[in-house]
Amino acid sequence: MSAVSIWEKMLNIDRRWIFLSIGVVSIVPFFINFGMPVVTTDEVEGIFDYMDELGPENAIFVSFDFAPGTQAENMPMAIGVIRHALHNNVPVFMTANYPLHHGMMLAAMEYILNPNTIGYYQDVPFDEWSDLRESGIVARDDLEEAWEGQGNQLPEGALGWAFEGRDYAMLGYAPVFNLVILGMTSSIQTQYPVDTHGNPTSEMPMLQEHKNLREVDMALSCSGSAACVWWVTYAREKIGLPIAFGVTAVMATDYFPYIQTGQVIGQMGGLRGAAEYEVLLAENGITPSTDKAFTGMDVQSAAHILIILFIIMGNIAYFAGGFHKQKTLKGRG
Amino acid sequence: MKRTVPLMIVMVGGILMIIQYFIPHQISQTIFEYYTDWAPIIVAFALVLGVGSLTRIHSHKIKRRAQNWPYSWAVLIPLYTMPFLAHIWPQSLGGGMDQPSIYHFLFMHIQVPIQATMFSMLAFYIASAAFRAFRAKSALATVLLIAAVIVMLGQVPIGDLLGKWLPSTGLWILRYPNLAAKRAIMLGVGFGMLATNLKIIFGVERNWLGGAGK
Amino acid sequence: MYETLGIWAGAFFTLAIYSFLYKENPIYRLAEHLVVGISAGYGMAVTYEITLKPRLIEPLLSGDHWVLIIPGILGILYITRFIPGIAWLSRYPIAFYMGTSMGVAFPLTMKASVLRQLEGAMVPLFQEGMPWYTSLGNVVMILGTLAALIYFFFSKPHKGLFFGTGSKIGIWIIMLGFGATFGFTVMGRISLLIGRVQYLLGDWLHLIE
Numbered sequence: 042m043s044a045v046s047i048w049e050k051m052l053n054i055d056r057r058w059i060f061l062s063i064g065v066v067s068i069v070p071f072f073i074n075f076g077m078p079v080v081t082t083d084e085v086e087g088i089f090d091y092m093d094e095l096g097p098e099n100a101i102f103v104s105f106d107f108a109p110g111t112q113a114e115n116m117p118m119a120i121g122v123i124r125h126a127l128h129n130n131v132p133v134f135m136t137a138n139y140p141l142h143h144g145m146m147l148a149a150m151e152y153i154l155n156p157n158t159i160g161y162y163q164d165v166p167f168d169e170w171s172d173l174r175e176s177g178i179v180a181r182d183d184l185e186e187a188w189e190g191q192g193n194q195l196p197e198g199a200l201g202w203a204f205e206g207r208d209y210a211m212l213g214y215a216p217v218f219n220l221v222i223l224g225m226t227s228s229i230q231t232q233y234p235v236d237t238h239g240n241p242t243s244e245m246p247m248l249q250e251h252k253n254l255r256e257v258d259m260a261l262s263c264s265g266s267a268a269c270v271w272w273v274t275y276a277r278e279k280i281g282l283p284i285a286f287g288v289t290a291v292m293a294t295d296y297f298p299y300i301q302t303g304q305v306i307g308q309m310g311g312l313r314g315a316a317e318y319e320v321l322l323a324e325n326g327i328t329p330s331t332d333k334a335f336t337g338m339d340v341q342s343a344a345h346i347l348i349i350l351f352i353i354m355g356n357i358a359y360f361a362g363g364f365h366k367q368k369t370l371k372g373r374g
Numbered sequence: 375m376k377r378t379v380p381l382m383i384v385m386v387g388g389i390l391m392i393i394q395y396f397i398p399h400q401i402s403q404t405i406f407e408y409y410t411d412w413a414p415i416i417v418a419f420a421l422v423l424g425v426g427s428l429t430r431i432h433s434h435k436i437k438r439r440a441q442n443w444p445y446s447w448a449v450l451i452p453l454y455t456m457p458f459l460a461h462i463w464p465q466s467l468g469g470g471m472d473q474p475s476i477y478h479f480l481f482m483h484i485q486v487p488i489q490a491t492m493f494s495m496l497a498f499y500i501a502s503a504a505f506r507a508f509r510a511k512s513a514l515a516t517v518l519l520i521a522a523v524i525v526m527l528g529q530v531p532i533g534d535l536l537g538k539w540l541p542s543t544g545l546w547i548l549r550y551p552n553l554a555a556k557r558a559i560m561l562g563v564g565f566g567m568l569a570t571n572l573k574i575i576f577g578v579e580r581n582w583l584g585g586a587g588k
Numbered sequence: 589m590y591e592t593l594g595i596w597a598g599a600f601f602t603l604a605i606y607s608f609l610y611k612e613n614p615i616y617r618l619a620e621h622l623v624v625g626i627s628a629g630y631g632m633a634v635t636y637e638i639t640l641k642p643r644l645i646e647p648l649l650s651g652d653h654w655v656l657i658i659p660g661i662l663g664i665l666y667i668t669r670f671i672p673g674i675a676w677l678s679r680y681p682i683a684f685y686m687g688t689s690m691g692v693a694f695p696l697t698m699k700a701s702v703l704r705q706l707e708g709a710m711v712p713l714f715q716e717g718m719p720w721y722t723s724l725g726n727v728v729m730i731l732g733t734l735a736a737l738i739y740f741f742f743s744k745p746h747k748g749l750f751f752g753t754g755s756k757i758g759i760w761i762i763m764l765g766f767g768a769t770f771g772f773t774v775m776g777r778i779s780l781l782i783g784r785v786q787y788l789l790g791d792w793l794h795l796i797e
Contacts, residue, residue, distance in 0.1 A: 113783020
């Protein structure tokens with residue numbers, strides 16, 4: 042009976058032990074809370090600095106082009122930029138390029154407008170301020186003053202009001218989204234006659250002031266697929282709309298050419314990109330603290346160290362065991 | 375009628391939309407606006423095709439009592455229940471926890487967790503692959519692994535603690551050699567897409583016709 | 589109550605999917621099939637409520653936009669794919685969409701993926717005040733792009749000074765690029781797991797903030 046070397050035993054280890062080790066490494070750092078700092082990069086600062094210059098007279102699009110599968114990376118990006126916009130009173134149009142992504146848009150706003158979220162915004166649905174709208178009070182500052190003048194008080198813990206139709210509009214999903222982007226270069230209202238809640242977009246002050254993409258100042262595509270490229274191809278190249286990317290880490294390396302040519306103003310890549318944006322928001326007093334993306338970076342560090350150790354150990358076992366000289370590797374799969 | 379007319383529609387439509395891009399005249403813009411208004415409506419019906427195919431596949435499985443046929447009910451029941459529920463509670467399409475509904479529950483608390491978890495399983499598989507498959511068998515593979523390790527460490531906070539050179543080198547790799555490789559790929563894909571577009575417009579590429587009606 | 593029930597349901601199905609890591613089981617299969625049905629059903633509901641109803645059905649019923657009958661009929665032709673005798677009619681809306689979208693994409697793709705990228709590749713190799721690593725990077729970027737393009741050109745054998753050496757340099761640059769992509773891919777996969785762990789430990793068990 043031939044002795045099975047330690048290297049062979051190592052290489053043939055049941056993969057469930059590897060799964061278990063990744064599971065443990067992904068859980069334990071949450072309880073230790075190292076709080077290692079996240080250094081921001083030019084790519085993310087590009088988006089932040091651009092957003093910070095915008096105000097109530099501008100408008101942005103946030104396109105939810107990601108599915109529930111990648112929400113861990115993309116959702117914090119979208120939430121960060123929307124909170125930045127709400128802080129600066131920049132109207133936000135929200136779209137989605139696929140039905141499931143429409144649900145992600147709803148989930149993001151549920152989180153931002155939820156009183157249980159730290160640093161939430163108090164929602165004012167479209168119908169609730171219709172009397173002010175009908176009496177012509179639509180400018181942001183006047184609207185807030187009139188709304189509070191009616192006896193509405195900002196709840197404790199809320200960072201501000203979010204008026205539907207003035208501060209945000211959830212336009213939602215439309216099929217063939219690349220053509221919808223093209224269509225919005227002429228008219229947003231034609232592509233979206235009503236929003237997700239059935240409110241007529243023609244009655245929204247933010248749409249009356251920004252009728253098409255030429256009158257919008259930036260579009261952020263939070264994407265887990267190549268949909269972000271549609272924004273560059275159909276909006277940036279057609280009308281010169283500044284585009285920002287919030288993409289998954291898997292895709293992030295592919296779009297550095299767009300950053301270098303200036304076709305996108307910046308990119309948040311993966312959870313790290315989202316964490317950088319959260320750090321910038323917190324450092325500039327826009328949010329009270331960082332959020333889930335930043336908290337996850339400690340775990341990311343630990344997991345990366347483990348993966349690198351696996352690569353090194355696997356290679357040591359492979360070469361030390363002489364398997365590079367064999368044609369096939371013995372043992373169970 | 376079956377092949378020639380569709381091919382002609384592709385050619386005329388394709389050439390028209392290419393020319394339209396270069397003509398700022400009002401007629402050209404009107405054509406463009408009608409097109410962008412109608413195309414989403416037309417393509418929305420393609421969803422019916424997808425739903426029909428799904429229904430056909432799973433109803434056959436149930437009829438034939440194929441392997442794992444009871445699970446096909448788990449596909450068909452929500453497939454038709456969701457639009458029915460959305461019709462009853464249309465406000466639930468707008469979301470909001472203050473308007474709870476079965477429709478919202480099925481999406482937010484079943485669909486989203488399942489799909490998110492399915493994607494997250496890849497983390498376990500990549501860890502297994504890191505141990506069992508990522509081998510520095512050649513100089514090129516070694517370069518790939520070294521670049522990967524530098525970038526991986528540079529992207530996490532611990533990289534900054536191990537040494538400033540790590541994130542700086544990682545960023546340099548991303549902004550220069552990675553950019554060069556990806557740009558070359560992007561150019562190749564771009565040329566390929568343009569060639570494919572022209573092949574479809576001029577009828578050289580006809581696979582999209584399929585076998586329907588020959 | 590609704591939210592608590594929802595989080596417990598989410599946690600149950602999360603663990604159901606993770607149970608596959610140990611062994612395949614009926615609960616995993618059920619979850620796998622449910623996700624297909626719910627996503628297709630959700631897609632149907634959203635497409636009808638957000639697109640077909642406000643952009644086709646309501647304008648047609650109002651009587652003011654009869655021209656919309658044209659896209660309506662073209663759309664209905666898609667469904668003929670299920671009727672064997674007239675399935676060829678489904679080629680008409682496909683042809684309309686294919687031709688026009690190819691045409692619309694052509695000049696914009698040329699601009700975004702080709703012309704702008706070629707423009708972006710023309711950077712100075714050295715300028716006064718430029719740091720050495722930027723200058724080196726620009727050299728790598730220009731030569732690397734050319735070399736990688738040579739590598740991907742398969743119509744000529746990779747021999748000689750131009751194609752041979754060029755493609756050798758190209759593959760090294762490509763390996764650096766793919767190494768970076770691999771590093772980011774690992775990061776991306778771990779991030780998705782982190783999201784789920786945050787959900788289970790935070791939203792479900794309330795063990796973390």
